[in-house]
Structure formats: structure tokens, C-alpha cells
Amino acid sequence: MIALTLGEIAAVTGGRLVNSDGSETVTGGVEYDSRKVGPGGLFVAFAGEKADGHDFAPAVVAGGATGVLGTRDAGVPGVVVTDQLDALAKLAREVVGRLPELTVVGLTGSSGKTTTKDYLGQLLSRLGPTVAPAGSLNNELGFPYTVLQADEKTRFLVLEMGARGVGHIRYLTDIAQPSIGVVLNVGAAHLGEFGSVEGTALAKGELVEALPPSGVAVLNADDALVLGMAARTGARVLQVGEAETADLRATDVVVDSSGRASYVLKFGVERKNVRLGVAGRHQVANSLAAAAVALTAGMALDDLVTALGEVGIVSGRRMDVFERPDGVTVIDDSYNANPSSTAAALHALAAMGAGRRTTAVLGYMAELGEHEVPGHAEVGRLAAELGVDRLIAVAENARPILDGAAEVGAWRGTARFAADQAAAIEILQTDLHADEVVLVKGSRYRTWDVADWLRRSEEV
Numbered sequence: 218m219i220a221l222t223l224g225e226i227a228a229v230t231g232g233r234l235v236n237s238d239g240s241e242t243v244t245g246g247v248e249y250d251s252r253k254v255g256p257g258g259l260f261v262a263f264a265g266e267k268a269d270g271h272d273f274a275p276a277v278v279a280g281g282a283t284g285v286l287g288t289r290d291a292g293v294p295g296v297v298v299t300d301q302l303d304a305l306a307k308l309a310r311e312v313v314g315r316l317p318e319l320t321v322v323g324l325t326g327s328s329g330k331t332t333t334k335d336y337l338g339q340l341l342s343r344l345g346p347t348v349a350p351a352g353s354l355n356n357e358l359g360f361p362y363t364v365l366q367a368d369e370k371t372r373f374l375v376l377e378m379g380a381r382g383v384g385h386i387r388y389l390t391d392i393a394q395p396s397i398g399v400v401l402n403v404g405a406a407h408l409g410e411f412g413s414v415e416g417t418a419l420a421k422g423e424l425v426e427a428l429p430p431s432g433v434a435v436l437n438a439d440d441a442l443v444l445g446m447a448a449r450t451g452a453r454v455l456q457v458g459e460a461e462t463a464d465l466r467a468t469d470v471v472v473d474s475s476g477r478a479s480y481v482l483k484f485g486v487e488r489k490n491v492r493l494g495v496a497g498r499h500q501v502a503n504s505l506a507a508a509a510v511a512l513t514a515g516m517a518l519d520d521l522v523t524a525l526g527e528v529g530i531v532s533g534r535r536m537d538v539f540e541r542p543d544g545v546t547v548i549d550d551s552y553n554a555n556p557s558s559t560a561a562a563l564h565a566l567a568a569m570g571a572g573r574r575t576t577a578v579l580g581y582m583a584e585l586g587e588h589e590v591p592g593h594a595e596v597g598r599l600a601a602e603l604g605v606d607r608l609i610a611v612a613e614n615a616r617p618i619l620d621g622a623a624e625v626g627a628w629r630g631t632a633r634f635a636a637d638q639a640a641a642i643e644i645l646q647t648d649l650h651a652d653e654v655v656l657v658k659g660s661r662y663r664t665w666d667v668a669d670w671l672r673r674s675e676e677v
């Protein structure tokens with residue numbers, strides 16, 4: 218963070234100074250995990266269910282932190298506010314306001330925000346100091362937390378924006394107004410909260426509404442609901458995708474046996490061959506979005522093409538492909554799942570599994586609301602249509618996956634039900650071929666144990 222005194226922090230947040238005359242200066246980072254606070258840092262104390270951060274405040278300050286931001290006097294220099302999130306939002310807004318040279322990039326969409334943010338972190342770093350921390354910091358805590366990592370040296374600030382309802386993205390853009398906004402897709406993620414894809418589009422479009430007329434909206438030309446957002450922005454629109462109308466367009470997409478896509482990138486009269494470093498055909502769309510931002514930020518096209526082949530995903534459990542010594546290839550895509558991201562992962566499995574046995578371990582997809590049963594059935598059908606050899610559905614509410622697969626009469630694969638992760642591991646333990654490709658996907662902790670077991674156990 219830029220250096221601010223506790224007095225300034227109190228003024229900005231409307232908080233009350235305690236145990237301080239306001240002159241102590243925060244020169245380090247802002248952290249809400251007491252273990253991460255460094256010298257000169259500001260510790261944001263939350264009262265959680267298990268522990269109260271305020272109790273750690275004296276130790277954190279004794280360890281070198283400048284002070285504490287919390288909702289009560291913790292006996293050390295600090296600022297007492299009524300709501301930490303509101304205070305963080307105000308502080309973040311202040312910091313952005315003091316950094317006029319900063320280019321703020323906002324990203325939203327149903328799938329691929331963190332992935333594309335990771336790409337952008339690596340691409341934009343080649344142009345200048347960039348803040349794009351690993352992980353999925355897209356809510357009212359993670360967003361200001363990310364913003365607060367910017368300082369006078371920062372040139373690019375890449376912000377992931379999540380929305381679970383109308384007004385959520387506007388709340389975030391009010392903290393830090395992006396000049397470049399990217400909308401990746403409007404899929405079936407969090408349908409439970411939104412009710413419909415149109416509702417999702419309404420909320421996600423708030424990003425492009427917030428752009429200034431001098432800004433750039435990067436929109437997915439292959440997603441009608443995203444493209445429709447062009448009407449909601451005064452910024453210049455850059456279309457990306459495989460559609461003919463795309464300003465930055467991928468054609469001749471080929472996915473090789475490592476699951477990686479190559480394509481011809483068309484930009485104006487230019488034609489460049491791109492080969493991506495990350496598995497999954499869906500990375501084409503993510504890479505185009507990141508490319509559009511990089512070009513807007515001033516990256517030369519040839520440099521961009523080279524960089525696109527080198528970027529990886531730094532946040533874990535997203536298309537994380539690893540080879541075991543026994544020849545088994547594992548695709549750990551277990552961070553999160555919805556029907557569209559599962560479809561993307563199944564396509565990658567099919568591409569990588571050509572001539573090999575393929576297994577999809579699919580867990581429950583959370584937050585689908587009314588779409589839950591059909592959403593699971595849909596991915597089961599797709600797995601069968603793609604000829605996945607073995608389908609393992611994990612947990613009772615993932616069972617409709619198997620029902621969907623059963624609808625595909627021509628499918629010759631095996632369907633297995635596992636009551637929980639341990640049961641899925643048991644199935645794999647007793648029957649895993651060398652040279653097999655295994656995809657593990659589900660909503661977070663519900664399935665990632667299986668991926669971790671595959672990582673640990675190398676005996677067939």
C-alpha cells in the first residue's frame with residue numbers, strides 16, 4: 218500500500234484513533250491474516266466464529282506491524298470502525314484516487330476470471346509492475362485487499378470481480394473504476410442466486426457500464442449475452458472470440474494430445490500462430506481476452522504471441538495437469554465446477570485421452586439452484602457423448618450425472634457411483650491403468666481430495 222498514517226486512515230474510513238496520536242505511518246501491506254502482516258503493516262482484525270482477530274493484535278504489533286483496523290480497541294495503536302469491509306472499501310478508493318497513473322483492469326464472467334487474471338498478471342508484468350495476486354480475490358473483501366496492494370510503483374492493477382446479484386459489481390467498480398473491462402462469458406455459474414442467465418448478464422454488465430468513455434470494453438463475441446453488453450457502455454468495444462465479427466479473432470483452432478490449443482490469431486491485417494501453454498480449448502477464449510487487454514496496454518503483437526505460449530495458471534486446481542511416474546496423467550480442475558466449466562474440462566479430457574483410457578471423477582456442482590438436476594444430467598450426457606471410458610459421480614446429489622450418461626444409448630463406458638471422496642479413491646485404487654488420463658472436477662473441497670490422493674499415491 219502507499220504510505221498512510223493512522224490519522225489519514227482514520228479520516229478516510231471515518232474511524233476513531235485509539236492508542237495513537239495518528240502519526241504512526243503504515244508503510245507495509247494490509248493483511249487480515251495475522252500471520253501475513255509484515256513490518257510496518259496494517260492488520261485488519263475480524264471477529265470470526267472460531268477466533269477473534271483483535272486478540273492477536275498485540276502480538277502482531279509487537280511483531281512490527283504499525284497498527285490495527287478493527288471494530289474495537291485492541292489495546293494497541295489502531296483505528297476503530299463500525300464495519301471493516303466498508304473501511305477497506307473506503308481505504309481502497311482513497312489509494313486508487315492517489316494513483317492517477319495506474320491502469321485498472323476489471324474482469325468478470327461466470328468462468329475463467331482467475332485464470333485470465335493469472336494470464337494478465339504475467340503478460341502485463343512484461344510492460345511494468347503489475348498487481349494481480351494469485352487466487353480468487355473477487356468479493357467485497359478480496360477486491361479491496363487486492364487494490365490495497367498497489368502503490369506508486371504499480372502500473373497495472375488487475376481486479377477480479379465476482380457477482381452474486383445485481384449491484385455487486387457496481388459496488389466494486391465504485392471502489393476502483395477500471396479503464397479496461399473484460400467480460401468473459403455468462404454461463405450457468407451461480408444460477409441459484411441469479412435465477413437465469415439473463416439475470417447473470419444484467420449483473421455482470423455493470424462492469425462495462427462503469428467504464429469511462431475513454432475506456433475499453435473487451436467482450437466475448439461468441440457469447441450473445443456478453444456481446445449484448447456493448448449497448449450498455451460508452452467505452453470503445455473490442456470484440457474477442459472466434460466469431461467473424463471479432464476484432465481479435467482465433468481461427469483454425471487445433472487441440473493437441475497434451476490438451477493445448479493452437480490457433481491463428483487475427484488482428485487487423487496481422488496473422489500470427491499462437492500455441493498456448495495451458496491445457497483446455499477454453500483457454501482460447503481466456504487467452505484472447507487477456508491478449509486484447511495486453512494490446513490495449515501497449516504490448517507489441519509479436520511479444521504478445523511469444524508470451525501467450527509461456528504463461529501458466531498460478532492459482533491452484535485449475536486445469537493443473539500433472540504426469541505421475543506410473544504414466545497416469547491427472548487433470549486437477551477441482552477448484553470449482555459448473556456445467557460450462559465441466560464441459561470445457563471434459564473436452565480437454567477427451568483431447569488428451571485419445572488412444573488412452575479416460576476417467577472423469579465428477580463431484581457435485583454447487584450453486585445451481587433449480588438448474589441443479591438438469592445441470593448435472595447435462596454434463597453426464599456430454600461425458601458419454603465424448604466417449605469417456607469411465608464416469609465416477611461423487612456424492613448423492615451428483616447422481617444425476619450418471620442418469621444423464623445413461624440416456625446416451627451408444628455409450629460403451631462404465632458408470633460408477635461413489636458416496637464420497639473416499640469411495641471414489643477406493644474405486645481408483647483398485648483399478649487404475651498406467652497411461653490412463655483422469656479428470657477430477659467438482660465444487661472445491663467436495664472432490665479435491667481425490668486429486669490430492671492421485672498426486673500422493675503413485676503406485677498402480
Ligand SMILES: Nc1ncnc2c1ncn2[C@@H]1O[C@H](COP(=O)(O)OP(=O)(O)OP(=O)(O)O)[C@@H](O)[C@H]1O
Pocket residue numbers: 326327328329330331332333353355379401402406497499500502503535536550551552553554557558559561562
Ligand atoms: N472460458 C472458460 N469457459 C469454461 N470454463 C472455464 C473457462 N475458463 C476457465 N474455466 C474453468 O472454470 C473453472 C474455474 O476457473 P477460474 O477459477 O479461472 O474461474 P473464476 O471465474 O475465477 O471462478 P470463481 O467464480 O470461482 O472465482 C476451472 O475449472 C477452469 O478450468
Ligand SMILES: [Mg+2]
Pocket residue numbers: 330331332352353354355377
Ligand atoms: Mg475466481
